[in-house]
Amino acid sequence: MEQTKELLQAQTHVGHHIRGNLISMFLKCAVELGIPDAIHAHGQPLPLSRLVSSLPIPQSKAPSLRRLLRLLAHTGFFTIHPDHDSSGEDAYSLTPSSQLLVRSCPTSLASYVIGFLDSRMLSPLQLLSAWYRSEQSATVAEMARGMPVWEWARANPDFNVLFNEATASDTSVVAKVVVTDCKAAFHGLRSLVDVGGGNGMFARAIAEAFPHIKCTVYDLPHVVATIPKSSAVEAIGGDMFEHIPSADAVFLKLIMHMLTEEQCVKILRRCKDAIPKREEGGKVIIVDMVLNSEKEDYMVTEAQLVSDLVMLQATGGKEREEHEWKKIFMEAGFVDCRVTPLGARSLIEVFP
Template identity: 40%
Template sequence: MHVQSPFLVCIFTTEKRELMESPEADHQASLRLRGQAEIWRHMFAFVDSLALKCAIELQIPDIIHSHGAGRPITLSQIISCIDNAPSPDISYLERIMRLLVRRNIFSIDHPSDGGEPLYGLTHSSRWLVNGSDEYTNLSALYLIETHAYLVGSWNFLSQSVKEGGMAFEKAFGKRSLWDLASQDNRFNKLFNDGMACTGRILIREMVAGYKDGFDCLRSLVDVGGGIGGMISEIVKSYPHIKGINFDLPHVIATAPVYDGVSHIAGDMFHQIPNADALLLKWVLHDWDDEACVKILKNCRKAIAEEIGKLIIVDVVLQPDGNELFDDTGFAFDLHMMVNNPGGKERTELQWKKLLEEGGFPRYKIIKIPALQSIIEAYPE
């Protein structure tokens, strides 16, 4: 029987320990641990999203903003201002705010005299305040994107991969969000408010970055314009334009009256009102290529020959991009896939192909400081 020398065992053990304690081993151990932490982070990413939804539903950004010109306030002051709260639990609110402070949604200040912590707004939460001069309120959009309808459908994504078909339809038995909106008045209002919210953000950037694009127009149709918020803002800035807001009957039924804007109910898959130019804000990303070509061909029939153009406001994906909104574009692409019939975000090459098939062989992309870009397209 072979007997190993104690001296050799000692050398082997020492070498093994040194190897295990080497920089490379430390690096691999660190990577493994970081990988585990990353999975935990993704596992509970929904907590961030829904904790912020809770804060919006409780109107906490508005409560802080309305208190002394937005000066920080205590939890006791916040909870005393929450509507319809017969027995509020301040310990729950404290824990929610603790997380949202860590996520830089709210700020916290600990007074030197040992008094209650003071909670304030940050550049993020100011986007959730009503009536702010500098920021557009994103609350309505946030609430629609975190609604149970849109979130619930994600649980059927793997089933869609296996079987084909849209996750939203598997979840709710409806072909699209608009089917549900036409039957659920509360959801319809929330959806329209959310879309109006994006319009308010975009019009500010469009007026600044695309102001020459409206100068020569006499008439403009906002195709799928919701309740008309965006076209009304354009007409305010360019009163020489005759504005037409065009959407489905159940949407137009809730649209308010705006100066210089006519509301027309209809279906863009059948016919679109005539005008010098047509605006499609976040419309084509809702549909597959075949449906988009049909819409584009109807647009081509509706615009004036001499100065006619199509103004598309939508995401242009940057496959290798690392700019501010690029990651959000790819997340939105999956959101479209899950909740819309054939919906997708597109790269410039995909937009080019789509526009050519729809009768718009010439185009240019105009960058604005937003998630979306402007694609100005011209007929043959």
């Protein structure tokens, strides 16, 4: 009896992780259909029939939609309110997780869900075992596409837009947390340059929260050319491996985990050249993952370890434990750092 119980538990464990990928696709479907938006717009629990009427689907799909919602309610994305008015149908409301999937929400993750679950993003993973068996030094993504991920993105403008929208979606949440919970990290700064700052969303959030800080976005020329004009944020084009503009602080959000140790050290040395001494307020502020070796929070640790393998296959980078971060900082000429955990990510202040 004990052996069969263990067998069934093992089968359930394997099946759970197989189904995890399927649940992601069901969630993507709900976001693409606009289900969170429709429920949010209603302002109260939305009956199934009215939900179907508000979506671009035929009424005949109502039973199928109920089955989709039943699963997503089980996984914590919706709350089911049983029939109380004899209409014979359930009604649905949002949970804190699905509130983040409403497109009009300032911290919406809808684009993040759609972008990172796009088939073009996931397809290289089909070659992961082949990559392990090979002598390839290129990444999995490069082996699949014949070119590095950034070159492939530039060659496929529609995917590039999808990817940029996904990362901006994620940035909106992280930016709100950083400017709310990490105000001390920006105390005394007069200027800050956001290196690899993309569309400038994070720099704008910092400028709005701390108007006394002169904020600059520094990224490749073709990237900064797309940034909307702003009186609060300056945009400068250039190559972070060659030069970084001077400022009291250099800001790096989810840049370092895409890079090798050698590349990280090279960029950090450029950062050190760009900032003043510590006693004059100089620092580098990094938002990235610090691997949680203690595994105190299962979901956080899982997110970090998954991200580590995503970086492995996509860019050749990695997520790092605190001692690995400190080794890089020391090699680049920095003497001290301070780590503030923020869920799966951390804010790291690095001092010269």
